[in-house]
Amino acid sequence: MTIIIDSKAFDPWKVLDDYQQNMPHLEGQYGATAVFVGTMRDFNEGDNVSEMFLEHYPGMTERHLENICKLATGEYQLLESLVVHRVGAIKPNEPIVLVAVWTAHRKQAFEACREIMEDLKSKAPFWKKEQLKDGQDRWVKKNTNGY
Amino acid sequence: MTIIIDSKAFDPWKVLDDYQQNMPHLEGQYGATAVFVGTMRDFNEGDNVSEMFLEHYPGMTERHLENICKLATGEYQLLESLVVHRVGAIKPNEPIVLVAVWTAHRKQAFEACREIMEDLKSKAPFWKKEQLKDGQDRWVKKNTNGY
Amino acid sequence: MSIEVKFFASMRDLIGDDCEIGSETLKEHTISTVDDIWDHCARGKTRPENVLIAVNMNYVDGKALVKEGDEVAFFPPVTGG
Amino acid sequence: MSIEVKFFASMRDLIGDDCEIGSETLKEHTISTVDDIWDHCARGKTRPENVLIAVNMNYVDGKALVKEGDEVAFFPPVTGG
Numbered sequence: 001m002t003i004i005i006d007s008k009a010f011d012p013w014k015v016l017d018d019y020q021q022n023m024p025h026l027e028g029q030y031g032a033t034a035v036f037v038g039t040m041r042d043f044n045e046g047d048n049v050s051e052m053f054l055e056h057y058p059g060m061t062e063r064h065l066e067n068i069c070k071l072a073t074g075e076y077q078l079l080e081s082l083v084v085h086r087v088g089a090i091k092p093n094e095p096i097v098l099v100a101v102w103t104a105h106r107k108q109a110f111e112a113c114r115e116i117m118e119d120l121k122s123k124a125p126f127w128k129k130e131q132l133k134d135g136q137d138r139w140v141k142k143n144t145n146g147y
Numbered sequence: 148m149t150i151i152i153d154s155k156a157f158d159p160w161k162v163l164d165d166y167q168q169n170m171p172h173l174e175g176q177y178g179a180t181a182v183f184v185g186t187m188r189d190f191n192e193g194d195n196v197s198e199m200f201l202e203h204y205p206g207m208t209e210r211h212l213e214n215i216c217k218l219a220t221g222e223y224q225l226l227e228s229l230v231v232h233r234v235g236a237i238k239p240n241e242p243i244v245l246v247a248v249w250t251a252h253r254k255q256a257f258e259a260c261r262e263i264m265e266d267l268k269s270k271a272p273f274w275k276k277e278q279l280k281d282g283q284d285r286w287v288k289k290n291t292n293g294y
Numbered sequence: 295m296s297i298e299v300k301f302f303a304s305m306r307d308l309i310g311d312d313c314e315i316g317s318e319t320l321k322e323h324t325i326s327t328v329d330d331i332w333d334h335c336a337r338g339k340t341r342p343e344n345v346l347i348a349v350n351m352n353y354v355d356g357k358a359l360v361k362e363g364d365e366v367a368f369f370p371p372v373t374g375g
Numbered sequence: 376m377s378i379e380v381k382f383f384a385s386m387r388d389l390i391g392d393d394c395e396i397g398s399e400t401l402k403e404h405t406i407s408t409v410d411d412i413w414d415h416c417a418r419g420k421t422r423p424e425n426v427l428i429a430v431n432m433n434y435v436d437g438k439a440l441v442k443e444g445d446e447v448a449f450f451p452p453v454t455g456g
Contacts, residue, residue, distance in 0.1 A: 013160040014160070016160045027240045028187075028188055031186055032184070033159075033184040036179070036182075037179070038253065039179070040178070042176075055383060057383055085456075096456065105291065106375075107291075107293050110261045110264075114257045120455060121455065125453050126455025127383060128454045139451065141454075143453070143456070145254075146254050146257070147254065204300075204367060204369070211351075267374060268374065268375040269372065273374025276303070286304040286307075288371070290372070
């Protein structure tokens with residue numbers, strides 16, 4: 001189980017490649033890997049967005065992400081899990097979040113990945129401020145429901 | 148929309164990296180990517196499995212995978228989709244299948260990825276023959292339900 | 295023109311190689327449905343209940359009609375992914 | 376010992392910087408719940424209905440008791456991911 005909060009841009013496929021190479025003890029055990037990547041779009045609620053700033057609550061954010069992954073690990077028998085989340089200034093087309101889980105069977109992988117993502121969206125203290133193309137900025141007021 | 152059936156081993160993260168680099172027209176449009184990777188385990192139904200052989204029905208398999216992706220594209224407004232499936236001899240810890248979809252919003256990505264995977268498991272003509280550690284081989288009789 | 299009949303995976307182990315049914319045979323044996331094809335090619339073997347059938351790569355059931363030029367396939371439940 | 380009060384995102388724009396409530400002030404103003412903390416630090420601002428509250432990084436509601444040494448945070452609905 002690994003939680004990374006980072007202000008640097010990351011390549012989700014490179015991160016997954018590296019992470020999986022450090023799982024030799026799980027070779028032959030996992031039959032299913034489910035991954036979600038959230039990427040910054042250049043439009044939201046009908047407006048063009050040129051940049052975004054992601055604030056978080058240092059300490060609380062890490063703790064809640066850890067709790068979310070621990071709960072999912074028990075409920076879905078996760079063999080491994082990885083969450084990476086950007087903070088700070090983000091440009092369109094850059095990944096914001098990566099959630100990956102490894103399980104024996106696919107049902108658990110699909111459900112755990114989605115549940116971690118939804119819990120993150122509703123409980124992990126992150127806040128987005130969008131900078132619009134016209135120069136204005138605004139806090140995103142609420143998340144969309146993912147179910 | 149791309150369907151690949153290949154007898155060579157593939158690295159899912161490398162494949163995704165390459166594929167996404169050829170999607171410049173979609174930059175800033177997709178907010179969600181959902182990925183599933185099915186990997187060969189070294190045990191199944193209580194037995195140690197040393198190798199697997201994957202047979203398919205050339206022509207029909209491609210066609211049904213295309214149909215599955217086309218249906219999902221309409222139902223879930225997929226911006227892009229990719230399915231890669233191994234055939235032939237496969238060793239434990241090698242990826243068997245990769246399903247990836249790109250959408251504006253996460254709900255569609257999660258649901259489409261899972262639905263494509265379930266449809267593939269129930270409709271795409273592939274058959275697994277397992278070679279057990281004790282030298283015997285056997286056809287896998289049926290798939291587990293993923294819901 | 296003839297009908298090409300294919301067997302895959304455990305169905306091939308059960309029945310044997312693909313079989314081709316020529317025009318003459320089709321007429322002589324009044325083969326008009328998938329069920330007729332099985333009876334002709336399966337050499338007395340009982341068809342497993344869960345067998346899947348495709349005509350020209352589309353799923354059909356045993357009552358489906360076949361005609362010259364068709365490709366018919368019998369196979370067990372699929373187990374890919 | 377004191378209570379540290381933090382505001383995040385739009386809540387910081389609304390209220391201003393973090394505030395620290397010392398022992399003396401806590402006693403003088405009989406501050407014992409999160410609601411009391413808001414009234415003391417928010418300078419008359421109405422608390423938005425959907426505000427989230429954490430004490431020592433755990434979610435609580437306005438009736439939650441606070442004590443010296445606690446860290447209290449007010450923030451809007453989270454919007455990460």
